[in-house]
Amino acid sequence: MAEQTSPPTAHHVGRAQLLVCAGTGCVSGRSLKVREALLEEIDKRGLKDEVKIVATGCQGFCAQGPIMIFQPDGIFYQKLKPEDVPLLVEEHLIKGRPVEKFMYVPSAGEPPIPKLSDIDFFNKQRLIVLRNRGLIDPEKIDEYIGREGYQALAKVLASMTPEEVIDEMTRSGLRGRGGAGFPTGVKWGFTRKAPGDDKCIICNADEGDPGAFMDRSIIESDPFSVLEGMAIGAYAIGASHGYVYIREEYPLAMERLHIAIDQAREYGLLGEDIFGCGLNFDISVFRGAGAFVCGEETSLISSLEGRMPEPRVRPPFPAQSGVWNMPTNINNVETWANVPVIMRRGAEWFSSIGTDTSKGTKVFSVVGNVNNTGLVEVPMGTTLREIVFGIGGGIPNGRKFKAVQTGGPSGGCIPASLLDLTIDYERLGEVGSIMGSGGLIVMDERTCMVDVARYFLEFLVDESCGKCTPCREGVAQMHGILERICAGQGRDDDIEMLIELAEYVKDSSLCALGGTAPNPVLSTLKYFRDEYTAHIADGKCPAGVCKALIQYSISADACKGCTKCARVCPVGAITGAKKQPHTLDRSKCIKCGACYESCSFDAVLVE
Amino acid sequence: MQDLTQLLRETAEDLLKRKAVGVVIGYGHTGSRGDMTAVFARTPQQVSQLALDGECYRNLAVYLNKPEVRKLGRCAIVVKGCDRRAINVLIRENQIAREDLHIIGITCEGVGDPKMQKCRFCTVHNPPDCDTVLGDPVDIEPEEGEFAAVEAFETKDIDARWNFWKEKLKDCIRCYACRQVCPLCYCKQCVVEKNIPQWVETSSHLRGNVMWNVMRAFHLTGRCIGCGECERVCPVGIPLGLLNQKLIQQVKDKFEFTSGMSADEKGPFSTFDLGLDTDDGIL
Amino acid sequence: MPTLTVNRQEIEVADGATVLDAAKACGLEIPTLCHHRGVPSAGACRICVVEATSRGRTRLIASCAYPAEEGLVVQTESERIKRSRKMTLELLLARCPESERIQEMARELGVDTPRFKTENRNQKCIMCGLCVRVCNQVIGVGAVCFSGRGQTREVVTPYKELSDVCIGCGACAVVCPTGCIDPAEFRDKLLERIPNEFNCGFDSRRSIYVPFPQAVPNKPVIDRENCIHFRTGGCGACAQICPAGAIDYEAEDEFTEEKVGAIVVTTGYQLYNPAAYEEYGYGRYPDVVTSLEFERMVSASGPTGGNVYRPSTFEYDDDGKIVGGEKPMVCVFVKCVGSREEVKHKPYCSNICCMYTAKHTMLYEHKVHDGQAFVFYMDVRAPGKNYEQFVRRVAKEKTATYIRGRVAKIFPRNGKMVVWGADTLSGNQVEIDADLVVLAAAVVPSSGAVDLAQKLRIGYDEHEFFNEAHPKLRPVETNTAGIFLAGACQAPRDIPETVAQASGAAAKALGLVVRDEYEREPIVACVDENTCNACFNCEPVCAYGAIGEKEIRDRKGNLVKIVAEVNPGLCQGCGACAVTCRSNSIEVEGFTDAELYAEIDALVP
């Protein structure tokens, strides 16, 4: 657990290093402005040679961005603004007194925790894929090499045969992090055995799930580990060319990838005769066509070939005939990032982590109604409770935990009752969800499960490629039914029809998108059937989300007349004098819920 | 002519010493009146007879075809530009093989004092494709048109021409010197010597002479390289070169052919070209 | 050759076969929609799902696309499959209520009204993608494709206009399972009609066709110009359908060289193009036809199946075949069109027109009972055996009215072809409103006759008919030994004369080749070895390559000299070598210098 927090003292530069997070989340919070302010301030104060400022990749704690870590003390500063920089430099750098004002406060009333290693969000995680996050500058290969980068590739090329590499991967028990969980070693074996002399490997960075950003952060903070992993894979499989299929919507990650590739080529770690050991392997970046279906292997291949992304019947599997009929091995970003560590530390060490069937760690992007939104890497077998409450810091605004949705549109919802479920491929499958790429959406009591199912189906109706009847027509019909339910026109045979359609789509669809599309509906029906019957029979939405079924009102005695809600209401439906109980005109009310959110006296009622 | 005599003798001596050739055919002042004649140096000692100067008129190629020279085996021969072209025609007509010759080319500014007419429009001052070349390359522009004489003659009208030739051909004594000196007249039995049937009357009256001179000139069409020896040796001074030049002009204009330029060219009368040939003057 | 079990029945199938093929091999029927034998399968509509168990897992797979793997266990009938197919059909019915095919298939599986809200779109397209796949992967043109995805996915041509790469082959209309592509959409692009040459372009043919019923060999040929495979590299439907696998696209024409003893030239004739008579309007008006076109119409195997119609009223079916037309009630036959006309056309009489025009009037009367025929003639020439009696019968049975006179002009006027001509017997003008005009055009040699003549070195006259050696004494031979003539290529003649001449030519040719020795003219060149200078000027001049080298050796065998030598078998005695030899060492027997000298001497005393 310790190795990731204190940086190796070997190349200690100056007396202090300020590691400013330059992940997309923090950058949108103007972290680069903070960095510029720091540079200015330090220049002004003449501390230029004493203090080094490093822009790092995503630190993982996105909720608290922009983040800066003050080394060597390991102090964690959060929510910094450019204006705070002078005070911070003055206090901490000059006078040597950490500034409590910018420290992390677990929850109201508790004392701030200065050291990063003491914050639960960090010390409960086990970083393998994210080992270099926040510690190296993603645009400098030397810093990656400084942290034992490319030693695995050197070891592999110098002393191991491709068969040994594949054997090592198989023994490590690493399984595909894209969601299906197919054993990586076995997959490499298939591609290697497939006839054909020129083969290729692909890094699937399409990451179409809404709310998932693990792959983006991995590439943004440590692109080199992916390249090294792919080089090792190429050597093992005998591939001469590699593609990174990356989403058009990840410009920063794409830029960092290109920089990493150029530097790797410069250092002879990519391209002709890598390490002088005769391995010719080069990587080109392919910008994704922006469709969720491109995450599916054969659609990705069609898109790579410049054709319309739609899945192909298997077999033949990509391992036999993929891109332009070359044997192709496709793995997720996280899978490739694991490879160098496995090769360096060996299969025994890796298989010691995680459960008996799912080895190693999994990166989750914890979002939704949770305090510590961010990137979490935990060993397989960690319980949901640990992630949501241990690391996630529980539910904000004192609300009650209701469910967690894993696996994105192909996954399912897991109710509070299963909070102690240990995370691995089989357990999640049993409860009707899937591991998926790692999106983990925490939902509190104010989330309507029927609406969640409707949302995911709406997403799938847009994203279905439309090639096969079950997915194109079945999902659309299911979505039609759910729309009716949420609009209050549910019929009593709807649930039975939903189940029949769901089974049919799951059973007959051509590809995984269709095969897993009904999971959100099936899992919500399985655990929250009462909410469905509430919507259909009573025409009520217990969580107060479905607009057609709820009514807003203001309770006269609770209302203190602070006029906050009146000011917030977009359509002016709330009237009342100061200090007097306010009234809500339901004919005007568009049920946006702004008054409910703003009222701090719970005077706004939703039935 | 630059003084190449010494250079020639050394080359000849070297060739004979090495037994590369059986004989060196060159020029030398060994004529009875001291004039320039052909020299056949077979031993290194005889090399001293060789000499080169402005009087090297003869075309030594005529000796290549003689059986006596053939018996001496491979031979070296001193050639001017015009003689070199004659050798090309002989090779093309399978009379000699290029490998049996060691060609010593001499760059020539023109022979004879005043310069012979052929040298005034010569374009081969530097003989091509020789085994050894003596003298630095010569660059002299032709002084007059190749067919100046022909065009001058053709200004006469038809009767004037006949009268000119009648007078000239009347003198022909049928000594056949022109045939003996021409390297390309190597036929074992010339058409003149056939008497069954006697196409060409042997007596030297006008009729016989016309037939002989016309057929001699016509049999050289597309072969004669204009070395001018026939005209030089004619005892009665008939302008045979004029006839030859007329035919060279016809072959050049109508068939775009110049004789002796390469050893594998095809003569104008043994080929045809549907693009070039026309039906002018045919009803 | 994988073996698998289908419904507990072991079956071995060829490599590359699918589960559907295996099922069909077992005689099991599996419904399909987006599958077609000639198109790569996509497994899109999912109607053909069956249960397949491999590596311990049973799941529904699309039998049309799933390859038959070794040891696969397939079940084509089960409750699960039935449920899936019913739901698929119910969903498709909800999408395309009007499609008869889907309604029919749904009824078979017991689905009549869909439980789902019917989409308001009433089109029949079930998005099976067959049309897109056939156009892109089979025909190789790519005129139609998918655009959009999910519910907004549709089959379109670029900008929804008629694509300009579409070659109108109609393959998409053929493969569409629900028939929602109407060929009318690309009517004007309908594969440009390939005129059937043998039927004078009246009807059309495909690009793989048997040229004409009595063709020898009676086998189809591929017209590379129009065949889609050679135009776009796609299609290949004929190769797939041909049971004998006889179609090889890579086959090239080969030139085979034969050493033959004799050649009989029988290149026949063609009709003179009457368009040269501007005033008759042939080529401008469809109802003015040549006698050959009329002959094709009356022929039972012809384009109109023997019926005589006015070409301007032909009715075609989609395949370009003629299915109907208006019968011509008045038909005018015009003889000597191009024959017996020195000034502009052919001065000779074409020999056969009088007889076949008489035959045509009888045929016309037989095909159009109450029709009326007129014949414009200069003379009726019926010289053959029973010919005159035949023509007399025409007059007796009044199948046609013979008008002695030439036709001046033919032009259309309100739907009829007006024929202006003269009647020299009565001396007045004649005007006939005809429905059909048949021109008895002159007989001319087939095109390319001159090239052939020059290649074979045989003579031809100014009308390009080949020259016989002698009109009276050697009519079937040519001046060139070993080459014989027969039929209309030598002069216009009818079938009896042609057959007689052909028998003669055959006999002559046989006479030549059966004997092992062969007499020939003694005119051969020979070389005087004493005077030959071996300059070989003669060798390039000889057109027959008859001159070679000969080595003269003395008794001890060493080489004395090389001289020229003439091969008497090849030498034709032209004498060109004798002239180029300056020393006259080569002479031609029969035209030696001595003989010619004597002739010249004698001629001018």
Added chain:
Amino acid sequence: MEAIQTTSTADDDEQTTFEPRIVAFLCNWCSYAGADLAGTSRLGYPPNIRIVKLPCTGRVDPLFILKAFERGADMVLVSGCHPGDCHYTSGNYHARRKLPTFRSLLEFMGIDPRRFQMSWVSAAQGGKWSQVVADITALATELGPFEYFERIRDNRN
């Protein structure tokens, strides 16, 4: 020598008008057959033409032409197949190169080139043959006797 210019020599026919003697070398396959056709078609042509049959115009040697002039011919005609029609493929191609060159040599020596005529007449051109003969006979009459050699015959020069 001028004295005998007007009278023709003894062995000519006796009328005063000059009858040219024309020697014609005809190729056996085309011009000879053409001449034969002219005859079978009853087309007349002047009798001055005296025909020597040769297998091909390729066989015509300049020796024949000069010998004909020597013997007293006033004009020589060489006629054969049209180029491309030659029975021996290329005979007339060689003739078409050799004979016009020979004619330019004669012209150079002062012999009127019109005295040596060439023509292509095919086996079917009976009409053309008679026309050609008529034309060259008229020309020969106009050119008058060819005395160059005649003068030599009696060796008085």
